[in-house]
Structure formats: C-alpha cells, structure tokens
Amino acid sequence: MTTARIWLVRLLSLGAVILFLWLLQTKISPALGFLDNRLIQIGLLYATLAVSLNLINGITGQFSIGHAAFYQIGAYTSAIVSIHYYRTGTIEPWVWLLLMIIVGAVAAAMAGFVVGLPSLRLRGDYLAVVTLGFGEIVRIIIQAQESLGGSYGLTVSASNSDAPLKIAPMWMFAALAIFVIAVCRNLLKTAHGLPFLAVREDELAASAMGVNTTLTKVTAFVLGAAFAGMAGALFSHYEGFITLKQFDMNQSFLILAMVVIGGTGSITGAALAGFFLYLLPESLRDLPDVSGYAVFGFAISVVIVLIVSSKTRRYVRLTSPGAGQTLFMIFGLVGVLGALFMGFWIWSQEVPRMTQFSVSVLAVGLACAMLFTRKRMPNLAGLGWIVLCFGAIIALTYPAIQGLQSNAFTSNLLGEISYRAGNLRFPLFSATLVVVMLTRPQGLLGHHEFSWDWVKKLFGLPHKSKELAG
Amino acid sequence: MNLLTVNRATIRFGGLVAVNDVSFEVPQGRLFGLIGPNGAGKTTCFNLITGIYRPTSGDILFDGESIVGKKPHQIAAKGICRTFQNIRLFGDLSALENVVVGGFLRHRSTLPEALALMPRAIHETEGLVEYAMHLLDTFGLAHEANSRSRDLDYGNQRRLEIARAMATKPKLLLLDEPAAGMNPMEKIGLMAQIRRLRDEFGQTILLIEHDMKVVMGVCESIFVLDHGAEIAHGPPEEIRNDPKVIEAYLGEPV
Ligand SMILES: Nc1ncnc2c1ncn2[C@@H]1O[C@H](COP(=O)(O)OP(=O)(O)O)[C@@H](O)[C@H]1O
Ligand SMILES: [Mg+2]
Numbered sequence: 001m002t003t004a005r006i007w008l009v010r011l012l013s014l015g016a017v018i019l020f021l022w023l024l025q026t027k028i029s030p031a032l033g034f035l036d037n038r039l040i041q042i043g044l045l046y047a048t049l050a051v052s053l054n055l056i057n058g059i060t061g062q063f064s065i066g067h068a069a070f071y072q073i074g075a076y077t078s079a080i081v082s083i084h085y086y087r088t089g090t091i092e093p094w095v096w097l098l099l100m101i102i103v104g105a106v107a108a109a110m111a112g113f114v115v116g117l118p119s120l121r122l123r124g125d126y127l128a129v130v131t132l133g134f135g136e137i138v139r140i141i142i143q144a145q146e147s148l149g150g151s152y153g154l155t156v157s158a159s160n161s162d163a164p165l166k167i168a169p170m171w172m173f174a175a176l177a178i179f180v181i182a183v184c185r186n187l188l189k190t191a192h193g194l195p196f197l198a199v200r201e202d203e204l205a206a207s208a209m210g211v212n213t214t215l216t217k218v219t220a221f222v223l224g225a226a227f228a229g230m231a232g233a234l235f236s237h238y239e240g241f242i243t244l245k246q247f248d249m250n251q252s253f254l255i256l257a258m259v260v261i262g263g264t265g266s267i268t269g270a271a272l273a274g275f276f277l278y279l280l281p282e283s284l285r286d287l288p289d290v291s292g293y294a295v296f297g298f299a300i301s302v303v304i305v306l307i308v309s310s311k312t313r314r315y316v317r318l319t320s321p322g323a324g325q326t327l328f329m330i331f332g333l334v335g336v337l338g339a340l341f342m343g344f345w346i347w348s349q350e351v352p353r354m355t356q357f358s359v360s361v362l363a364v365g366l367a368c369a370m371l372f373t374r375k376r377m378p379n380l381a382g383l384g385w386i387v388l389c390f391g392a393i394i395a396l397t398y399p400a401i402q403g404l405q406s407n408a409f410t411s412n413l414l415g416e417i418s419y420r421a422g423n424l425r426f427p428l429f430s431a432t433l434v435v436v437m438l439t440r441p442q443g444l445l446g447h448h449e450f451s452w453d454w455v456k457k458l459f460g461l462p463h464k465s466k467e468l469a470g
Numbered sequence: 471m472n473l474l475t476v477n478r479a480t481i482r483f484g485g486l487v488a489v490n491d492v493s494f495e496v497p498q499g500r501l502f503g504l505i506g507p508n509g510a511g512k513t514t515c516f517n518l519i520t521g522i523y524r525p526t527s528g529d530i531l532f533d534g535e536s537i538v539g540k541k542p543h544q545i546a547a548k549g550i551c552r553t554f555q556n557i558r559l560f561g562d563l564s565a566l567e568n569v570v571v572g573g574f575l576r577h578r579s580t581l582p583e584a585l586a587l588m589p590r591a592i593h594e595t596e597g598l599v600e601y602a603m604h605l606l607d608t609f610g611l612a613h614e615a616n617s618r619s620r621d622l623d624y625g626n627q628r629r630l631e632i633a634r635a636m637a638t639k640p641k642l643l644l645l646d647e648p649a650a651g652m653n654p655m656e657k658i659g660l661m662a663q664i665r666r667l668r669d670e671f672g673q674t675i676l677l678i679e680h681d682m683k684v685v686m687g688v689c690e691s692i693f694v695l696d697h698g699a700e701i702a703h704g705p706p707e708e709i710r711n712d713p714k715v716i717e718a719y720l721g722e723p724v
Contacts, residue, residue: 001596003589010587183585191574191595192584194563198571201560208520208554210546210575210638219581265562447562 017178025171032353037170039282039354041238043275044173045231048180050258050274051267052227055184057256058265059193060220061200062119063128066135067255070225072247073111073138074104074232076148079156079242082165086158093167101176101233108229109222111138116221120214135252139244153243156236164240176234177271180227184267188449196220200265261436263443268450273443276358281429283355292417293401296410301396302431309389316385325377331384336370338387339363374457471534473498473642473674474550479518479528488514490698491528496642496676501668503689503706504678507718511698512678513555516644519676520552521545533641546575549641553631553648555678561620565611565630568619569602570595572637602637609633609663625656629663636667643667646678657681661688682719686710694718 001009029037053067078100086096111134118130142148149155156165187193195216198206207213236242258277262269316324343363346356370380404410436444448454474496481489489511496502504512517523519530521542530537537545551572560568577594584591606612609629614622619630628648635643645664649657665688667673679685685692686706694702694709696718702709709715 001592003593006587006589006592186585186587189587189595190579190584190591191570191577191598192579192581192591194567194571194574197563197567198560201562202558204522204542205554205558205560206571207542208522208546208552209572209634210543210551211571212541212543 017175021171021175024174025169029170036353039279039352041168041170041173043278043354044177045235046255046258046278047271047274048177048231049228049255050262050270051177051180051184052224052231053255054259054262054265054267054270055187055196055227056220056224057259058263058270059184059188059200060196060217062217062220063124064115064119064131064221064224065128065256066115066131066133066252067224067228068247068249068251069115069131069135069138070108070111070228071232071235071251072142073225074108074229075236075242075247076142076154076232077107077229078104078233079154079236080148082156082158082237083154084159086165087160088158094169094172097167097172097234097237100237101230104229104233105226106229108232109226111229112221112223112225113218115225116218119217119221132249132252135249139248143244149243151244153241155241157240165237166240168234168238172234173238176230180230181267181271183223183227185449188267197265257433261433261443263445263447265447266443266445266449268448269443269445272445277429279354279358280432281426283351283358284428290419292414292419293404294397295417295419296414297397297401297404298393300400300404301393304396305389305392308392309385313385321377325381328381328384328388329377331387332370332380332382333384335383335387336367336380339366471498472496472531473533474519474676475531476515476519477529477531479515479525479530481514481518481523482526487698489518489525489695492695492698492700493528494693494700494703496674499668499672499674500691501665501675501677501689503685503692504676504695505680505682505685505692506695506701508680510695512695513646514698515695516552516646516676516678519545519644520550546638546640549639550644551635551638551640551642552644553628553635553646555646555650557627557631559619559627559630559634561618563619564616565606565619565622565626566599566602566615568630568634569605569637570598572634573598573601575638605633605637606630625652625660628652629660632664636673641674643673643675644678645675647680648677649679649681649684657684664688 029040032040049067049071052070053064056062056064056067081103082096082100115131115134119127122130143151155162157163158165187196195206195211196219198209198211199213199216203213206216232247235246239246254277255274258273259270261277262271262273316328340363343360346359349356366383370376370383373379404414440446472495476492476494479489479492480487492511492515494502504515506512514523518525519532519537521537521540521544524539532545532548532550535548537548537550540548560571563571577598579588579591579594603612603615606615609632611626611630611633614626614630619627622630628651632643632645632648635645648664649660652660661684664675664677668675677685677689686709690705692702692704692706692709693700694712694715696714701714701718702712704712
C-alpha cells in the first residue's frame with residue numbers, strides 16, 4: 001500500500017467513525033428509552049473490558065484473572081480527581097471526562113506494570129493466583145479508606161457541588177470501545193503483534209528468536225490495564241456513584257468468561273461476547289416466576305438429553321451426504337424458520353429494544369450462516385441435531401415435572417419452592433457458559449478474527465488469502 | 471577469524487556434569503559438526519551458547535565478545551540463532567507468521583507506530599512478509615505459508631524451524647539434529663540444503679547430528695563429545711578412524 005492510500009483509508013474510516021458517533025448520539029440514543037441506552041452503554045463498557053483482558057490473556061497468553069482491579073483503579077482515581085478539582089461550568093464536561101479517562105488510564109497502567117512484574121517469573125495458575133490476590137488487595141485497601149467511601153461507596157461529584165456527576169455521553173462509550181478494538185487490531189495487523197503471540201505459543205522459543213519476553217509481557221499488562229482504567233473512569237462519571245461491589249471478584253470472572261467464550265485470542269470474539277453476554281442476563285430480568293418443579297424437571301431433562309446425545313452422536317452421520325443428513329437438514333430448516341420467527345415475534349413482546357434488536361440480528365445471522373455459506377449442508381444438519389436435542393429436552397420436561405409432583409419425597413422438597421425468574425438469570429447464564437465450553441472449548445471464534453475476506457470466503461465469493469493473523 | 475570460541479565451558483546440574491571443560495572454535499564460514507552418543511551433552515552445549523543456561527565456569531566468546539550472562543534474546547540479537555531438537559514452533563501461528571517472528575528481530579518501527587498503524591509500521595510489515603515468503607520459498611514451504619505450523623508434517627516442521635532461524639539473519643546458525651525422524655531420502659535432501667546455505671550464503675553453521683554418516687558427508691570439522699567431555703576433534707577422515715570415537719559409538723557402523 002502506498003503512503004497516500006494509507007492516509008486516505010485512515011481519513012475515510014475516521015470520517016465513518018465520527019459520522020457513526022454523531023448518528024448514535026443525536027439520532028439513535030434519543031429514540032431509545034433509558035433502559036435501552038443503559039444496556040448499550042454498559043454493554044459497550046464490557047466489550048471494552050473483554051477486549052482489554054484479551055490482550056493479556058488471549059493474545060499474550062498470561063493467565064490474569066483480576067481484571068476488575070484495573071477497572072476499579074481507573075474508576076476511583078478519576079473519581080477522586082474530579083471530586084477535588086472539577087468545578088462545574090469552568091470546562092466542557094466531555095473535555096473534562098476525556099482528561100479523566102487519561103488519568104484513569106495512567107493510574108491503571110502503573111498498577112498493570114506492578115502486576116506484570118510477577119508474570120516474568122510465574123506461569124499459568126500461579127500467575128492467576130497472584131492477579132486474583134492483587135484484585136482483592138485493591139478492594140480491601142479501598143474498603144479501609146474512609147476518604148474513598150469505604151464500603152458505603154463514593155459519590156462522584158464536582159468540587160463545588162454535591163450532586164452526582166453523570167457526564168458520560170453515549171458517544172463516548174462507543175468511541176472508547178472502537179478505540180480499544182482499533183488499537184488491538186492494529187497491533188495484530190502489523191508484525192509488532194507477533195512477539196505477543198509468540199510469547200503465548202512458546203516463551204523459550206520466542207526468546208531464542210530474539211523476542212524480549214520480559215518487555216513483551218509487561219507491555220501487554222500495561223496496555224491491557226490502561227484500557228480497563230479508561231473504562232473505569234468512564235463508568236464512574238456515568239453512574240455518579242461507585243461501590244466496591246461493582247468491582248469484586250464476580251466482575252473479574254464475568255470479564256474472564258467473556259474472553260474465554262468469545263475465543264481466547266480473538267478480538268472480535270471478545271468484543272461480541274462482552275456486549276452480548278452482558279445483554280443476555282439483563283434481558284432475562286422480566287421473565288415470569290417459575291415453580292421449583294419446572295426448574296428441576298428442566299434440569300433433569302437437560303442432563304438426560306446431554307448424556308444420550310453425547311453417546312449417540314458418533315452414530316449420526318451429519319457430515320456425509322445421505323438420507324440421514326437430509327433428515328437432519330430438514331430439522332435444521334425447522335430451526336432456522338423457528339429462529340426467524342423468534343426474531344419477528346420478539347418485536348411484539350414487552351422487552352427492551354436492545355433485546356429485540358439483538359434477537360433479530362442473531363436470528364438473521366443464523367439464517368444467513370446456515371443457508372448461504374459454502375458448508376451449508378453439514379452446518380444445517382448440525383443445527384438439525386441441536387434442534388432435535390432441544391425438542392427432546394422440552395418433550396422430556398413435562399413428564400419430568402409430573403414425576404416430581406407425584407413422588408411424595410420430591411413434592412415435599414420442591415412443593416414450596418418458587419423461583420423469581422429474575423434470580424434465575426445467572427444460573428441460566430452459567431448454563432450457557434457450560435454448554436459453549438462443552439461444545440466449543442476453543443471459544444466461539446477460536447483464534448479467528450472478523451475480516452471481509454473471511455466473510456467472502458464463508459460465502460464462497462472470490463477473496464485473497466490472509467497474510468498475518470490480523 | 472573465529473566467530474565462536476567456547477573456552478573451557480562447564481555446567482553442572484546437581485551432581486551431574488553435563489558439559490565438562492569443553493573448548494572449541496568455530497571459524498567464520500565453516501560447517502562445524504558436533505556429534506556424540508545420546509546424552510553426551512550436545513544440546514546442553516547449545517543451551518549454553520544461546521544463553522538458556524549459564525555455564526558454571528568457563529567463557530563463551532562470540533565475535534570476540536563474551537556472551538556469558540546475556541539473555542537469550544540479546545544473544546539472538548547479536549547474531550546466534552538456533553533450532554530445537556524437540557521442535558518448538560509457534561503451533562497456532564501460520565508457517566508465514568512463524569518466519570516473520572524471526573524476521574521481526576531486525577525491525578525498526580516502534581510499538582506506538584504500530585498501534586497507530588503508521589505507514590512505516592505497515593511498510594515494514596509488508597517487507598517482512600515478503601522476506602519471509604522468500605525464505606519459505608527457499609525451503610520449499612511456500613505452498614504451506616498459510617497453514618497452521620502445528621498441522622505441517624514432520625519434515626516440513628523441521629524445515630520451517632530452520633527458515634524461522636534464518637529469518638533472524640544470524641551470523642551463526644545452530645541446528646540441533648535437524649534430520650531427526652526424517653527418512654533417508656528426506657535426510658539427503660535436507661543435508662544438501664544445509665550445504666547450500668553455507669556455500670551460497672556463506673552461512674556459518676554448527677550442526678548437531680546423531681547419525682554419523684550424515685555428518686561425515688557435510689561437515690569439514692567435527693567435534694566429538696561423550697559424557698560431557700571432548701573425546702576427539704578434527705576433520706571427518708580423522709574422526710572416522712579414531713578408536714575412542716569407535717568405542718563411544720560401540721556397535722554402530724561409522
Ligand atoms: N536442565 C537439566 N537439568 C538436569 N540435567 C540436565 C538438564 N539438561 C540436560 N541434563 C542432562 O545432561 C545430559 C546431557 O543432555 P543433552 O545435552 O540433552 O544430551 P544430548 O547430547 O543427547 O543432546 C543428560 O544426562 C541430561 O539428562
Ligand atoms: Mg540433544
């Protein structure tokens with residue numbers, strides 16, 4: 001590529017991003033309700049966090065599991081600076097917020113440097129324990145500090161007012177996510193990304209090839225932490241009030257789960273998983289209450305179907321053409337139609353716009369992936385198999401419930417129990433994680449990245465073969 | 471001039487003396503063979519030279535400068551690169567990416583330039599990819615450029631390791647049993663290739679090989695180790711008839 005062309009592409013993409021941010025801020029965001037705005041904003045924050053952890057865990061292969069600590073350091077540091085130095089009316093809020101994002105990034109980067117140092121000596125699970133311990137230390141230090149709000153929480157306000165500062169606009173969330181994704185993408189697009197990947201693959205061989213493994217690992221920690229710190233600063237100036245619980249170990253594990261599910265090492269996977277895995281449990285908030293019988297009946301039938309299907313799977317010919325494949329393809333078609341119907345039906349339900357939108361996008365995506373790609377026959381048959389399993393689960397649930405109700409022992413145990421569906425969303429979320437990990441241990445996208453050439457290849461269009469991973 | 475001088479190098483692992491008072495010199499442009507039975511300490515010698523282990527005593531000079539105590543990546547930057555006896559490719563990366571990692575050692579653009587995708591970083595990457603493709607071509611691997619290195623067959627993995635090491639533009643190339651596990655036909659092909667590296671590019675090579683016949687065919691100078699210590703040193707004709715060498719390789723035809 002010539003230099004002039006690089007700059008032209010740069011300018012065009014920058015223009016497109018600015019146009020998108022402008023549309024988002026002035027057209028899309030006002031058209032949505034408060035809840036939808038919040039779902040998008042926090043979803044984008046999680047995408048940012050997952051992509052930043054992916055740089056450490058996925059790309060550089062350093063098993064760090066205390067990522068919420070960096071997020072927290074960014075949030076608290078920027079909050080304290082605002083509380084002491086920000087005066088409303090003196091400076092444009094979004095300019096101040098940009099400054100605070102830099103403050104959060106620097107503070108978290110320093111912490112990332114400190115945590116990165118043990119990674120020079122520790123590997124795998126040992127490093128994981130250290131990073132986890134670091135997260136707890138940060139939390140406990142803040143808990144013991146009254147000036148930081150302790151366990152009550154900290155109101156982020158200007159120095160000349162007591163009102164919580166809520167100055168983070170929608171466009172900033174999108175801009176931060178785009179920025180972090182772009183920086184990580186750029187890293188992998190150039191040869192500079194390869195030492196990071198080499199450290200992940202084989203540290204000794206990397207050092208023998210001249211890779212400064214020390215520098216590489218610390219750089220990954222510093223960059224990843226800085227990105228999380230930026231997200232933290234944005235978050236504290238969005239909520240106007242921060243508490244320890246928002247940065248606890250659960251938070252770290254949630255971010256980690258997003259990276260693992262998206263496909264460790266894939267930026268695309270981390271970003272998508274970060275956004276949608278946050279949306280999934282949030283969308284399940286308003287489900288109706290269910291009885292204990294239903295929950296346990298469902299669980300029993302899931303277990304039965306999983307066992308039976310894993311035992312019979314190898315007798316089912318899904319990939320070789322024949323009568324069996326045709327049969328499963330019909331089931332697959334039913335699945336596609338069902339998904340499309342769901343994508344249509346959801347718009348008549350009382351759920352947040354974001355949920356409706358995501359369900360439709362996923363349904364259309366599934367339909368396209370199944371019907372128009374090169375490997376559509378085995379894919380469709382594979383989907384048919386999953387549809388059949390789902391059908392079996394639903395068919396089994398009813399008799400299982402009946403059985404539980406008629407048995408004196410289980411009806412004594414379960415008769416009184418009723419679950420608020422809102423509380424079931426995390427078990428459901430966890431079950432989703434388990435299923436993904438069982439069926440695709442490398443994560444949804446593996447090491448793959450989104451690229452137009454990949455899409456073209458998928459749909460059998462002419463494409464150029466890839467060069468670097470990026 | 472001697473490119474590499476190993477001067478009375480010794481390393482102990484607890485009670486075991488893996489390399490015992492070993493001294494040899496590798497002159498510029500030479501194809502130098504390091505042989506000996508299994509467990510003789512050949513790989514350990516490589517680990518000493520490349521900085522993975524530090525000698526308990528003795529000195530190692532490269533280009534007239536001591537490299538003892540330097541980090542492996544610093545030694546690689548000085549111009550020593552190696553392959554591994556038990557193949558250590560970057561398994562999930564493509565063959566091309568593996569070679570680019572080697573070439574990256576000589577990069578000039580900075581990390582911020584890469585993160586901001588500045589033209590210099592892009593052009594440098596394009597140059598590295600082109601150079602890596604050229605190297606893959608030299609080793610007959612061009613058609614596998616985009617295959618995951620873990621999926622290559624054994625012989626190709628061995629060749630890819632050499633290509634990756636060559637990408638660092640080393641002054642001294644260390645090859646640790648590059649023909650291990652290959653069939654006789656592949657072995658002959660590989661040895662011809664190693665020979666060409668020396669003849670066409672003037673590459674200085676230090677070669678470990680278990681198979682005596684192979685080494686005799688290509689090296690002009692051979693050093694024989696047994697139980698960590700030198701037992702013979704000289705041109706192939708001398709080594710072939712040395713009674714100590716014959717004894718060390720007891721029963722194996724030389
Ligand atoms: N890191 C180590 N710790 C303990 N012993 C080692 C270590 N590395 C090599 N050795 C021992 O040193 C001896 C020489 O090994 P090596 O150099 O691999 O032999 P080879 O000539 O077959 O390459 C062997 O007995 C081996 O067990
Ligand atoms: Mg060996």
